[in-house]
Amino acid sequence: MGEHHHGPAKGLTRWLYTTNHKDIGTLYLWFSFAMFILGGSFAMIIRAELFQPGLQLVHPEFFNQMTTMHGLVMVFGAIMPAFVGLANWMIPMMIGAPDMALPRMNNLSFWILPFAFAMLASTLFMQGGAPNFGWTFYAPLSTTYAPPSVTFFIFAIHIMGASSIMGSINIIATVVNLRAPGMTYMKMPLFVWTWFITAFLLVAVMPVLAGAVTMMLMDIHFGTSFFSAAGGGDPVLFQHVFWFFGHPEVYILILPGFGVVSQIIPTFARKPLFGYASMVYATASIAFLSFIVWAHHMYTVGLPVAGELFFMYATLLIAVPTGVKVFNWITTMFKGSMTFETPMLFSIAFVFLFTVGGLSGVMLAMAPVDFQYQDTYFVVAHFHYTMVAGAIFSLTAATYYWLPKWTGRMYSETMGKTHFWLSFFAFNLTFFPQHFVGLAGMPRRIPDYALQFADFNMVSSIGAFFYGSSQILFLFNVIRTIRSGRPITDPKVWEGAQGLEWTVATPAPYHTFTTPPEVK
Amino acid sequence: MFLKAKRLSKLTLGPVLLFLSLISNGAWAAEAESWRHRFQFNLPIGATDVGAQIYGLHMLVFWICVGVSVVVFGAMFYTVFAFRKSRGAVASQFHESTTLEIAWTIVPFVILIGLAFPATKTLLEIYDNKSADLDVMITGYQWKWKYEYIDPQGNNVSFFSSLRTPQSEIYNEEAKGQDYLLEVDEPLYLPVNKKVRFLVTGNDVIHSWWVPELAVKRDAIPGFVNEAHTKAIKTGIFRGQCAELCGRDHGFMPIVVNVVSQDEYDAWLGKKKAEATELKALMEKEFTLPELVERGKGVYERTCVACHGVNGEGGIGKPLAKSAIATGDIKTHLGIVIHGKAGTAMQAFGGQLNEVDLAAVVTYERNAFGNNMGDSAQPVDVYKLKKGQ
Numbered sequence: 001m002g003e004h005h006h007g008p009a010k011g012l013t014r015w016l017y018t019t020n021h022k023d024i025g026t027l028y029l030w031f032s033f034a035m036f037i038l039g040g041s042f043a044m045i046i047r048a049e050l051f052q053p054g055l056q057l058v059h060p061e062f063f064n065q066m067t068t069m070h071g072l073v074m075v076f077g078a079i080m081p082a083f084v085g086l087a088n089w090m091i092p093m094m095i096g097a098p099d100m101a102l103p104r105m106n107n108l109s110f111w112i113l114p115f116a117f118a119m120l121a122s123t124l125f126m127q128g129g130a131p132n133f134g135w136t137f138y139a140p141l142s143t144t145y146a147p148p149s150v151t152f153f154i155f156a157i158h159i160m161g162a163s164s165i166m167g168s169i170n171i172i173a174t175v176v177n178l179r180a181p182g183m184t185y186m187k188m189p190l191f192v193w194t195w196f197i198t199a200f201l202l203v204a205v206m207p208v209l210a211g212a213v214t215m216m217l218m219d220i221h222f223g224t225s226f227f228s229a230a231g232g233g234d235p236v237l238f239q240h241v242f243w244f245f246g247h248p249e250v251y252i253l254i255l256p257g258f259g260v261v262s263q264i265i266p267t268f269a270r271k272p273l274f275g276y277a278s279m280v281y282a283t284a285s286i287a288f289l290s291f292i293v294w295a296h297h298m299y300t301v302g303l304p305v306a307g308e309l310f311f312m313y314a315t316l317l318i319a320v321p322t323g324v325k326v327f328n329w330i331t332t333m334f335k336g337s338m339t340f341e342t343p344m345l346f347s348i349a350f351v352f353l354f355t356v357g358g359l360s361g362v363m364l365a366m367a368p369v370d371f372q373y374q375d376t377y378f379v380v381a382h383f384h385y386t387m388v389a390g391a392i393f394s395l396t397a398a399t400y401y402w403l404p405k406w407t408g409r410m411y412s413e414t415m416g417k418t419h420f421w422l423s424f425f426a427f428n429l430t431f432f433p434q435h436f437v438g439l440a441g442m443p444r445r446i447p448d449y450a451l452q453f454a455d456f457n458m459v460s461s462i463g464a465f466f467y468g469s470s471q472i473l474f475l476f477n478v479i480r481t482i483r484s485g486r487p488i489t490d491p492k493v494w495e496g497a498q499g500l501e502w503t504v505a506t507p508a509p510y511h512t513f514t515t516p517p518e519v520k
Numbered sequence: 521m522f523l524k525a526k527r528l529s530k531l532t533l534g535p536v537l538l539f540l541s542l543i544s545n546g547a548w549a550a551e552a553e554s555w556r557h558r559f560q561f562n563l564p565i566g567a568t569d570v571g572a573q574i575y576g577l578h579m580l581v582f583w584i585c586v587g588v589s590v591v592v593f594g595a596m597f598y599t600v601f602a603f604r605k606s607r608g609a610v611a612s613q614f615h616e617s618t619t620l621e622i623a624w625t626i627v628p629f630v631i632l633i634g635l636a637f638p639a640t641k642t643l644l645e646i647y648d649n650k651s652a653d654l655d656v657m658i659t660g661y662q663w664k665w666k667y668e669y670i671d672p673q674g675n676n677v678s679f680f681s682s683l684r685t686p687q688s689e690i691y692n693e694e695a696k697g698q699d700y701l702l703e704v705d706e707p708l709y710l711p712v713n714k715k716v717r718f719l720v721t722g723n724d725v726i727h728s729w730w731v732p733e734l735a736v737k738r739d740a741i742p743g744f745v746n747e748a749h750t751k752a753i754k755t756g757i758f759r760g761q762c763a764e765l766c767g768r769d770h771g772f773m774p775i776v777v778n779v780v781s782q783d784e785y786d787a788w789l790g791k792k793k794a795e796a797t798e799l800k801a802l803m804e805k806e807f808t809l810p811e812l813v814e815r816g817k818g819v820y821e822r823t824c825v826a827c828h829g830v831n832g833e834g835g836i837g838k839p840l841a842k843s844a845i846a847t848g849d850i851k852t853h854l855g856i857v858i859h860g861k862a863g864t865a866m867q868a869f870g871g872q873l874n875e876v877d878l879a880a881v882v883t884y885e886r887n888a889f890g891n892n893m894g895d896s897a898q899p900v901d902v903y904k905l906k907k908g909q
Binding site for chain 2: 053054055056060061064132133134138140141144145229230233234235236269270271272273274275276277278300301302305308309312313316317319320323324326327330331332333334335336337338339340348351352355356359360362363366367368369371372374375376435436439440441443444445446447448449450451452453455456496
């Protein structure tokens with residue numbers, strides 16, 4: 001390696017061959033934004049069809065492909081890679097490491113992703129159409145009754161899983177081995193902690209997903225009957241296996257977001273995080289609980305009553321560590337000296353709206369009442385409060401927060417705040433009425449609905465069009481910042497910022513911490 | 521144009537009414553019947569005791585959430601308002617307080633225990649499927665429901681129940697009726713004040729039988745027979761939908777339940793049994809070609825038209841007009857209708873239609889759409905083919 005600092009290679013090969021954590025982080029972030037736009041455009045088609053009762057734009061079979069692809073692309077293409085991108089950029093800089101521990105694997109784990117998603121997207125043009133069985137792909141709808149493209153879907157899931165597993169192993173190896181001298185575990189920034197825990201979740205559950213899709217593949221092509229009752233198999237087994245992956249998965253999507261707001265709120269409150277240790281323990285508790293609550297997605301499949309009770313109690317318990325987190329964020333702001341730059345606005349909205357999603361989660365946890373909520377728009381509203389106002393808002397906050405450090409240029413605060421207020425209002429306009437139609441009895445994943453659901457659906461669609469189009473402003477603001485934002489050189493960027501990433505020059509040089517810093 | 525303007529004015533009125541209803545607890549609902557179908561925003565209390573309990577639990581947990589929100593968001597908005605740098609707030613540097621942290625762990629825990637108790641009680645009641653007065657087997661099909669009244673004497677009555685809303689309403693060629701997408705050709709009849717046990721299963725993929733006002737939602741899973749029960753304490757028509765994604769027409773397989781007095785129920789069941797006896801007689805009858813064509817036209821329009829088109833021009837399904845099958849060997853034609861065609865959307869109708877209807881619809885297809893084959897199938901032919909003779 002030597003002492004000299006060399007810059008990046010030129011041209012396309014820089015990106016193809018790069019092993020630099022910042023380059024790979026950038027690739028992940030742009031890729032995930034592209035997927036966000038793709039998945040978002042599927043959502044626009046869904047909301048356009050649901051604007052009024054009756055079928056106006058698409059056929060039911062295409063509608064089902066849209067709901068399926070929207071879910072898959074947003075979960076596996078937008079949110080997960082975006083957090084991996086942030087991890088790549090920030091974890092080495094936060095723990096004083098020169099790079100990720102396994103840089104070549106890092107390159108591989110990114111570059112297989114575009115192939116996976118190209119394959120998944122190509123199914124839209126295949127005979128029989130794209131996967132149409134929902135992102136939860138319950139058998140036998142996804143096996144015996146699936147379109148031929150399901151095989152490509154399975155292969156795409158395998159590649160995404162491999163990418164995630166490699167990414168998480170890399171994060172674990174980096175955190176365990178490359179912390180700067182003096183950076184003990186209990187001194188690590190919370191973003192690093194939440195990702196460290198998330199990485200273990202990923203390593204534990206992605207193979208389970210791989211197992212589920214492999215059994216599907218066997219059922220479809222090799223005559224086995226894992227999930228086919230006619231051959232002695234068990235369709236409910238699929239749901240158990242899927243949700244044993246799926247429930248930890250939803251925490252995988254949100255825990256790094258907890259980490260992000262735990263970095264941003266102290267910065268703009270100019271006050272240390274209230275309970276650092278309890279935040280770490282709460283994250284670990286949530287991760288543990290995520291393994292023993294999976295069947296709360298299956299209250300209506302006919303579990304024995306003892307199982308039903310166990311999963312209800314365990315699920316209700318999650319409210320305790322989640323509450324600890326929310327209380328911590330609020331007490332961190334209490335008696336601070338707050339300013340409201342765009343990242344802080346998104347973080348406060350995160351705390352507010354994620355709590356709304358958490359409260360509807362408590363309602364959903366109640367098994368007897370869930371017989372009425374299950375598979376309605378109430379559930380759709382609930383998980384969009386956690387996934388959009390949770391994961392996506394935290395990702396947006398993170399982008400505004402660290403963008404000046406990455407580029408050495410300041411974004412437009414006016415445009416950022418406009419983006420925030422549009423997103424905030426449009427988000428609530430879209431998803432709050434969905435609680436109502438769900439309670440009133442509208443099932444999810446239907447292309448057309450009875451007349452009593454018409455009004456709220458129209459409101460929801462209008463909100464969705466606003467939300468979708470206001471993300472263009474975000475893209476524009478980021479591009480404008482990179483090309484012609486106001487140059488800044490202050491390493492700290494934000495007055496109240498703490499942590500090693502703010503000690504390196506702005507913009508962050510191509511190589512940082514080639515000699516490890518000393519942490520007191 | 522006029523329709524649109526009308527809609528818009530209702531749209532702007534809606535939120536106002538919604539707000540009023542929130543503060544007056546739905547007082548307007550009774551006075552304005554025309555609003556029955558608009559801006560519904562809560563669970564129905566329904567027609568069963570269990571449903572009322574569920575509703576009570578729902579409102580309990582809802583108000584607890586509101587209470588928690590008021591405290592948490594109140595604290596948050598006060599903080600955001602009071603400790604701004606622009607108002608000269610200076611940051612204190614305190615952190616950690618064991619007392620506070622123990623308190624905010626214990627308090628939610630206690631609230632959750634308070635929720636778990638009534639929830640457990642209601643759940644045990646939902647699971648108590650013992651000593652039912654009546655058993656009904658429910659089977660989910662792509663995309664209709666089959667109901668079978670289990671008779672201890674072996675005289676079961678069974679029928680299919682499918683969407684009655686015409687395609688023309690779905691595709692916006694005609695005005696939509698009041699019960700758009702929530703209407704069926706044959707509703708399920710249940711007697712009031714009787715505990716009914718449902719045995720729920722699926723024929724092909726997983727469906728979920730859900731009627732909010734009867735407080736029943738059970739997944740219909742192939743290879744499993746799930747149990748559920750309901751006991752309606754008032755008569756009425758209750759509507760529901762399939763709640764589990766089951767393929768193309770998942771949104772188009774509603775459920776309608778007529779809860780009626782015991783007398784009405786008995787009369788209805790008697791009529792159904794008579795129909796079954798009549799069908800048996802029809803099975804042995806030799807039909808003329810025009811009789812079969814007339815009956816087959818009705819069957820075609822209920823069962824086949826969605827895929828094969830009004831004039832046999834095809835759509836999701838193959839065209840029937842001048843098709844090789846409809847103008848070829850009649851046994852092959854019958855076989856495809858009875859057994860379906862693997863790997864296509866063509867289902868096996870052998871288990872869904874009776875022998876008379878199967879014979880009639882095949883005869884109709886061979887003599888309509890310009891096919892003019894002039895041949896016909898009799899119920900007995902269908903019976904033999906089904907038995908593999």
